[in-house]
Structures are given as structure tokens and as C-alpha cells.
Amino acid sequence: MKPSAVRDLQEGPRWGLSQEEAARRLREGGPNTLTREQPRPAWLFLGRQFRSGMVWLLLGACGIAGLLGELADAVAIATIVLLNALVGFLQEYRADRAVLALRALTAPNARVLRDGVSAMIPASEVVPGDALVLEAGDVVAADARLLDAHALLTLEAALTGESTPVDKKVGALPDGTPLAERGDRVFMGTSVAAGTAVAEVMATGMATELGRIAHLVQTAEESETPLQQRLEGVTRMLLVVCVVVAVLVAGLGLLRGQGWLELLLAAVALAVAAVPEGLPTVVTLALAVGVQRMARVNVLVRQMQAVETLGAATVICTDKTGTLTAGIMEVREVWPPTAERRVLEIAAGCCDAELPTQGKAGAGDPTELALLLAARAQGFERTDLERERPRRAEQPFDSDRRRMSILRSDGVLYVKGALEALLPLCRDVPLGVKEANAALAGRALRVLAVAEGRGADEKDLTLLGLVGLADPPRPEAVEAVRAAREAGVRTVMITGDHPATAVAIARELGLLREGESPEGTVHARVTAEDKLRIVRGWKERGEIVAMTGDGVNDAPALREAHIGIAMGRTGAEVTREASDLILTDDNFASIVAAVREGRGIYENIRKTLVYLLAGNGGELVLMLGASLLGLPLPLLPLHLLWVNLVTDGLPALALVMDPVATDVMQRPPRRPDQPMLGKREWGAVLATSLVDACVTLCTFLWALRHLSLVEARTLAFTVLVLCQLLRAFSARSERLLFWEVGPFNNRPLLAVVTLTVALQLGIQQVPALARFFSLVPLSVEQLALAFGLGLIPVSLLELRKLAVRGYARARGPASGPLSAR
CATH class of the missing domain: 2.70.150.10 (Calcium-transporting ATPase, cytoplasmic transduction domain A)
Structure with a gap:
């Protein structure tokens, strides 16, 4: 003061x-402080990486390999688990530190009267x-x-x-x-x-309204993400398959009189074959890629799983002020238009606010700031008026008078306020002013009347006109709302504003179209409890709910929602702590852009999972087929680990970096109850597994008749590797041929396939590596045969796409358009 x-x-x-x-x-x-969540310790982030059943399955295989003395296998599996945990730990720990840095934005002081003297003290001491x-x-x-x-x-x-x-x-x-x-x-x-x-x-502190809402945050329940639920489902299925196959192989082995040591070695091989060891790393990398892509659209990710969850959203509950709207007042209309400059000059001359200047921040009532900006656009500066005609007297605005007036040195009185408060004081009034006032108010504008007079007495005034102001929608928010609607995502506006204002803004944004009721779409005058109830209501209907907000009254709902999105610029500290994502630009358009990235990440994870499981299924069928035929192991556990991690896992890492499909926002959101892999995906996994296994097993059977066991294993190993490497190009799309997808728009995949082929040849040709992997070098003729056989699976997959396309054309337009991915 x-x-x-x-x-x-x-x-x-x-x-x-x-x-x-x-x-x-x-x-x-x-102290006058809110009880807030403490920074989470590093060990907690590390422990979170070991919650997956897939990880525990790998650790079990590692333990068995160690007991059997297969140290190379055990070390390789343990290294996989630890590397995956390290990647996930670093990403989530860094994100949490970034949020802690944002807390520094709120540390106010307070001016109080102590012993009758004004003193500035830390707010915590109030x-x-x-x-x-x-x-x-x-x-x-x-x-x-x-x-x-x-x-x-x-x-x-x-x-x-x-x-x-x-x-x-x-x-x-x-x-x-x-x-x-x-x-x-x-x-x-x-x-x-x-x-x-x-x-x-x-x-003070937790006894305040702010503290009461902060306490509600503790009662809200965090939701398990759809990706976590779906991956756990896949993991459970893999565990069942692994146990069934292991029991079958053990039973057959006992009937043939095989020893326990040999059976345990076969069990380890089957476990390694059944489990896609690279899957946790692939998912982590996919989410990390999503984190980086979302950062480019102004979204800071706190929890990596939130990347995919946002892509699954079916409902976005969003705050209005500052997210859908600009968060500032703006002059929208001046009546009558012919007197716009004069009306704005008088209105701006009757203000106490200060616009930002060089080296000084602006301050004051947002309505007055809007008037000053509109007047500046007309070439009028209030600072010039203060210098040329300084104020002599003023009567500030209050709720009883509902007006403000300033007398200038030239004797002109500048007045602004509610029309009802000014009309009784005016001698000259333009025709139609009441109708114009009603029309502006009907469009949910805040209306100010502007008048001038002579002398300090507020009488015999001349009413000059009206100014209509509002918090305008963000231009990009209108397009974002439309994009969300096309993508099948429902946008729900939740605001503390007056219902008429909320509905008007909703219509302007396109949230409400002609004839649509605001019920369920627009919620006005809501409290923190209302927001929590709204989110829970949508969740009970089976929807995947994203909630955005900036105030502390949003924090409980953010915690309750499947994904909470806080504002980075204007968001309260407790709101940021309750969130999964933070918008660095407080813009709804960034949410929709992040939904697009989330959908793309999910599609990449799904097709990569199909690719990985098809490879593991092929290995499992190969090992099972050899066991049923009474053949020696076609591949050793170390060979299977190499396939899963290097020649299968590396292409999978490249697949998750595929560009987002161009039509991803024209499709409806996937159903919340939709499994990660449906009948079509499991059918593709089964068919591809059988093709890979048949090609490799036939190669092994032929080689056993003409070559030694080591040579036969080397040839079968190489054929399986090439089958999976070349199949990665076809895995990029379920419908489009690999050159239609764009063979050069995923350069990491091209580089990985080239590198992996070189590595596969290298472990055969380098004597030390050949001994470690129990391999021998192949001749040029044998390598040419392996490449030819490796083309069989990818060729069959591409021919299948052509057959499906021909069938779709035969059925006609009713079959629907082909997806871009």
C-alpha cells in the first residue's frame, strides 16, 4: 500500500x-503453510519399475539359469531387467525434479499491522x-x-x-x-x-478454504492407467502359455526318459522363447519418445504412463478461464460503432490501472486494462491525458454507487459504470441504448456505460455509449475443440463463472452446436466437491477421463481422474502436485495435440507388441515342435536371448518411433474395455508365428541330414533372425504395403536392420564370439539360402494385405476406408 x-x-x-x-x-x-506432498525418494521411483509381472517372469528365468550354471544366460537376463528399470527410473525421477522446480513460483510475503506499525513479513508467519x-x-x-x-x-x-x-x-x-x-x-x-x-x-494454513481443498486431494484415488491394465493382461496370458508349454514338454521328456538337468535347460529355453524380454524396454522407450514429443507441444510429463493414457481419453473435463479462453478481459464490442473512439477515450480516461511499460509490470483491474488496450489501438494513450489534463478529483467505484468518475483539469468529468447507475444522471441519452445493453448482456458480455459531463457533480451527464467486454476464447481452442469432437473425444467445460457466461462461451467455442443442450457439457458455479463428483460420474460410466485445472479447487478432481493436467503458468502448487501432466502454455490446444501423440504412441506399442509376440511365438512353436519330434534343441537359450534382444528387440525399438498416422484423430477413441490385442491381432500373431516356426524348423530338419548339429543350429539361427528382421518392414502397417507406408520415413528402422544383419554375421565370423555362442561360420551359399528363406514370411504378409484389399474392394464402399496405418 x-x-x-x-x-x-x-x-x-x-x-x-x-x-x-x-x-x-x-x-x-x-506456520501458515499448506501440508504438501514431500518430494518422493529415489528408491520409490526405482521400485516402481519392478511392478510388472513380465519383469518377475524374467527374474524367475534368470534364477533357474543361474542354478543350472548357465551364467551367460543369467547375466544377460539380469542385465535386461536392470537396464529397463534404469531407463524408467531416470525418466520419472527427472520429471519429478522438474515439477519441484515449479514450486518456487509461489512464495508470497504479506503486509500486516504489528504494534500499530505496518510490517512486511513472510506469509508463513501470518x-x-x-x-x-x-x-x-x-x-x-x-x-x-x-x-x-x-x-x-x-x-x-x-x-x-x-x-x-x-x-x-x-x-x-x-x-x-x-x-x-x-x-x-x-x-x-x-x-x-x-x-x-x-x-x-x-x-491460516490447512484451516483455510485453500487448505480444505488441499485436504480433499488426499481422499481422491489415483487410477491405474489403461496401458498398465492391458499389459498386465498380456503378461498373465504369457505366464499361462509358458506354464502350459513347460508342463507339456516336461511330461513328454519324462515319458522319453530324459534327465532333470536336460529338462530344466529346456524349460529355461522355453521361458526365454515365450517372454519378449525387450517388451518392458520397448514400452519404456515408446513412452519416453512420447514424453519428448509432448514436450514439443508444451506438455511436461510427470508420469510416463500418462502419455498413453491421454491418447485413450474419451472425455476431457476442462477449466474455462485461461485454458479455453485467454484468461484476460478484452473489449469485444462498442456501441454505437460510430462513436467508438470517443467512447474508448472517455472510458480509458476513467481508469486507475497501469499498462505494462519497459521495466515495469502492469497492474490493476483486468477490465480497466482491457479498456486501456482498446483505447491504445485507437491511438489514445492514458499517460498523455494524465500529463496534459491531470485529474483534479475522483470518486472511486464501489458496489453501492456502481460507477467511477474522474474530474480533469479542463473541467470535463469522465464517468463509467453500470447503465442503470448512469441513466438517472444523464440528460442526453442515445436512442436504443437500453436495447443495445440487453443485446450485449444477452451475449454474456460485461457491459459498461460511458458518459461525460462538466464539473465535479455527477449530474446532467451525456451518455456516450456502451462497451461490451469478455474473456475471449483462444483462437486455437476453437480448432482444438473441433478436432477433439472429430476424434470422438467429448469436451466438458467446468467453470465457476455464471451459467449464462459459460453457455455463451461454449457456443462460441463450438462445444455446443445449434439445438444442443448444455446439460452434461457445461457445468457452471461449481465447487471442488462438484468437480470431484463430475469426474467420478464419468468414470462410473466406463469413460477414460482427463481433467484440467489451475486452481486448488481443481486438485481433488485432477487426482481422481485417470489423467490430471495442471496449468504450468497459472496453476497452484497443490494442483501441479496432484497432476500427471503439466501444460507449460496453459492452452487447451496443447491437450488435443497431446491426445494425438498419445494415440500414436499406443498404436506404435500395439503393432510392436504384435511384432514381438509373433517372434516369440515362432520361437516357442519351433522349440515345442522340435521337442514333439524328439529332435535336439534347434536353438540354445543364449541364441534365443540374442534373437529377442538384438535381432528382434532392436527393430521393435525402431518401430515404436514410427511417425503418428495422419488419420489418427479421425478415428473414434478405442473403447475403455478393449483389450490391448483383439482377435485380429492374436490371429496375426498366431499365423506369423506358425510361418516363422515352419520355415526355421524345416531348415533345421534339412540341415540335420546334411550338416553337423552345430552347423544346423547356426543355419536355423540365421534363418530365424532374417525372418524376423525383414518382417519388421511389414509390421509397420496392418493394411498398407511397406512402400506405401513410406520406407524412408523411419530411418532408425533401416539403420537397425542393417546393423543387426552385420552383427548376426559378425558373431559367426569372429572366432571368440562364435565359440561363446556355440556357432560356426556359414558359407556364401548357405548365407544366400538363409536370406532367401528369410524373405518367405514378409512376402506372405504382404500378399495377405493385397488379398484383404481385394476382398474389401469386392465388398464395395460398405467395407469402409482403409486406415493409414
């Missing part, structure tokens, strides 16, 4: 506490009974009752969702008055837009 104003307060009633009493209350009641001294730009440090107020307006969007300034005045209101209408109180975390006040602190 200005020094003169502070002196006036000190000469008035005795408010506030003594230093001794304040210190006593601070000791008894504790206690009940303190007298807060407030002025424009201050952040309120605690919940307080007004003792004295002059033209006080506060911004409470962070607490109530109300976007326009709230008029405050002294006077007790009933206890049951809704929070958004408590004009006699100011609340912790809100800010002063205009005016001055002194307020007695009634509650």
Missing part, C-alpha cells in the same frame, strides 16, 4: 496484534488475528474478514473458477453464503485486482 494510505490506517482504529502475541500464536498454531494490509497486485496470505475496504476487487479464479473480479465490501454475510458470493471475505491464494483494504485473519 502507498505510504500515505498506511499512515491513514495507523491514525484510525487499533487493528492487528502485538509482536509478542503474534509470536505466541505462531508457536501454538504453527497468524489468526493479524490485520492484513492489502492493495492492488497483492496475493492474499490467509482467509480474512474485511475490516475496512475502498473499491476492493479481488481475482478468485484459482479458488472458485470465477474469471471476473469480485467486488468486496465490509459487512457480515450469513455463514451459508456460497464461497463465490462471500463479498465480506478475502481468501488465501487469491489476488487483489484493485482498491485497498484491511482484513482480520480468520484462518
